[in-house]
Amino acid sequence: MHQVPLHNLHEEKAVMTSFAGFELPLFYTSIIEEHLAVRNSAGIFDVSHMGRILLEGEDSLNFLEKILPVSVTIKQDMKAFYSFMLxxxxxxxxxxxxxxxxxxxxxxxxxxxNKEKDLDHINKCANSYKITIHDITFQTCMFAVQGPKSIELTSEVLRGTNMPEKRYEITTLNLESQEIIISRTGYTGEDGLEMIIPCKNGVQTAAMVWKEISKVAKECGLGSRDTLRIEAGLPLYGNEIDEKTTPFELGLERLINWDKDFIGKEALRRNLLPEKLVCGLVLEKDIPRAGFEVRDQQGSSVGFITSGTYSPILKKGIALAKVKNNYAQPGGMLFVQVRNSSRPSYVVKPPFYDTSKYGYKRVKQQI
Amino acid sequence: MKYKKYEIQEDLLYTKEHEWAKVSGHNARIGISDYAAKTLNDIVYVTLPKIGQTVKQFEVIGTIESVKAVSEIYSPFSGKVIQLNQQLESHPELINKSPYVEGWLLEVELSSYEQEKKNLLTAEEYIKHLESTQIQ
Known part of the structure; x- marks a missing residue:
């Protein structure tokens, strides 16, 4: 079992759980409290378990153009973006x-x-490219500070330092002569930052950053990380995604650049219409869980729940489900088999919350 | 009594599945332990049997749903359900806040108290059970 560098600090306060071979905080006080702190103010997560791979060398750009369907060339330097390897x-x-x-x-x-599998794939594809590949997961810490007040509060406690101004922007910052990489990204639906902090020579800088930010942002565990990402409609590998999932099932065709060559392109071309699509379901009663069957009005099976939880914002059960593509239209009615009961649910396009009130696109309140 | 950060109330009988029973006269009030409440965290729904229903010792009599998961409630005793905690319908979080008092679940009229009480754990035995299952 792996531990994150600040393991001892978390273990004192949090209920721990095991996830992807790591022992990680599940929650510190309450999943709902942590969830609401992120939606209404700010929360900090230790996400050091995420795999971090450093790619360097003159062919780096061309290599990524080959293994990712997105156009990497048109992205500016010091920008972050979401993609997938096929x-x-x-x-x-x-x-x-x-x-x-x-x-x-x-x-x-x-x-x-997936880190080992990803490294295998990357190394296999890297043959003819002038690049170096380093797994820096255990030499760094990674924190996510998320929520509408996260930027303002982080910049206050880190003494007005150089924060990324727009979503997906990246800046670097020197603290105790360590270079910290900060991106305006996250996995909660809210505005926020993710920071990578070197800890090869000790955890003191990372511990200082965690302690300072956690004075103003609530410490959050994996429990609320999951409820937040479900409420935002963000997919999770192992739930919505597996090695039988194409980007079309997730509605991600906009992230494919057909004008270039990339691994998986030919197969995708032949496979444009997915059988199933991911959609959101809202239940009036009960909480849907992964694996529960989804049926139509006539009682025929049309799919299954991939992630389900209680939504602290809607105060209802919500789910991401994979259903036959003609059932994924918002406004439709489907039935979730919750143990012995069939519970009506309506189909929505996530995020589940009102995007004028929550999430990074919310209408900013005038002061 | 306390085991680590969990409150273990002394005058109760416990199941290995973390329910408690408080016997008074011919009746027992039933709930879940502070350990169970803290581990489940954020309880959002409770399903209980109906009043008048007969339950057997260690039989599943309901479910408690938290944000993370659903878990089953096992009856510490056999008997007939005579009362339910109506407050839980609108305030299931009472179980988290006060598992031994305001967050009780139901009451049963006991049918086999003498034979069944030896199958349950005292507070000291329950603490040993928590220790032996290496609960943090």
């Missing part, structure tokens, strides 16, 4: 965030459970 059948190996530091230097942030 196998030659067009199925998703992993979804990821890329930090483009320059044409010659990238950090790829991948799912903890």
């Amino acid at each position: 196998n030659d059948k067009g199925f998703i190996i992993d979804d990821l965030i890329v930090l483009k530091l320059s044409k010659f230097k990238f950090i790829i942030v991948v799912n903890a459970a």
Whole structure:
């Protein structure tokens, strides 16, 4: 079992759980409290378990153009973006965030459970390219500070330092002569930051950053990280995505650049219409859980729940489900088999919350 | 009594599945332990049997749903359900706030108290059970 560098600090306060081979905080006080802190103010998560792969060298850009369907060339330096690696059948190996530091230097942030598989794939594809690949997961910490007040509060406690101004922007900052990489990204639907802090020579800088930010942002565990990402409609590898999932099932065709060559392109071309689509379901009663069957009005099986939880904002059960594509239209009615009962649910397009009140696109309150 | 950060109330009988029973006269009030409440965290729904229903010792009599998961409630005793905690319908979080007092679940009229009480744990035995299952 792996531990994150600040393990001892978390273990004192949090209920721990195991996830992807790591022992991690599940919650500190309450999943609902932590969830609401992020929606209404700010929360801090230790996400050091996420895989971090450093890619350097003169062919870095061309290499990523080959393994990712998105156009990497048009992204500016010091910008982050979401993408996925495909196998030659067009199925998703992993979804990821890329930090483009320059044409010659990238950090790829991948799912903890997939890191070894991803490294195998990357190394296999890297043969003819002039690049170096380093797994820097255990040499760094990674924190996410999320919520409408996260930027303002982080900048206050870190003494007005250089924060990224727009979503997906990246800045660097020197603290105790360590270079910290900060991107305006996250996995909660809210505005926020993710920071990568070197800890090869000790955890004191990372511990200082955590302690300072946690004075103003609520410490949050994996429990609320999951409820927040479900409420925002964000997919999770292992739930919505597996190695039989194409980007079309997730509604991500907009992230594919058909004008270039990339691994999986030919297979995707032949496979444009998915059988199933991911949609959102809202239940009036009971909480849907992963694996529950979804039926139509006539009682025929049309799909299954991939992630389900109680939504602290809607105060109802919500789910992401994979259903036959003609049932995924918002406004439709489907039935979730919750143990012995069939519970009516209506189909929505996530996010589940009112986007004028919550999430990074919310209408900013005038002071 | 306390085991780590969990309150264990002394005058109760416990199941290995973390329910408690408080016997007074011919009746027992039933709930879940502070350990169960803290582990489940954020309880959002409770399903209980109906008044008048007969339940058996260690039989599943309901479910408690938290944000993370659903878990089953096992009856510490056999008997007939005579009262339910109506407050839980609108305030299931009472179980988290006060698992031994305001967050009680139901009351049963006991049918086999003498034979069944030996199958349950005292507070000291329950603490040993928590220790032996290496609960943090």
